[in-house]
Amino acid sequence: MKQSEVKGYSQAELSDKLAESQRAYTDLKRTHVVSPLENPSQITKLRKTIARLKTAINNS
Template identity: 85%
Template sequence: MKQSEVKGYSAAELSDKLAESQKVYADLTRTHIVSPLDNPSQIKDLRRTIARLKTAINNQ
């Protein structure tokens, strides 16, 4: 998710997206511990998305 996409969301939508992204991130990291992911860069992308969402929430 890019910063331009994040700017279009309201505060409630940002909170929902943040909770959803954090859940997916936790699931991916647990899965990666047990067996390696095919695309481990997904973890990095999700971390960055979570940071973008948190930044957008703090700026509102």
């Protein structure tokens, strides 16, 4: 998710997207511990998305 996409969301949508992304991040981490992911860069992308969402929430 790009920063330009994040700016278009309302405060409630940002909170929902943040919760959803954090759940997905946790699931990916658990899956990666059990068996390696085919594309481990997904974890990094999700972590960066979470950071963008948190930044947008704090700036609002």
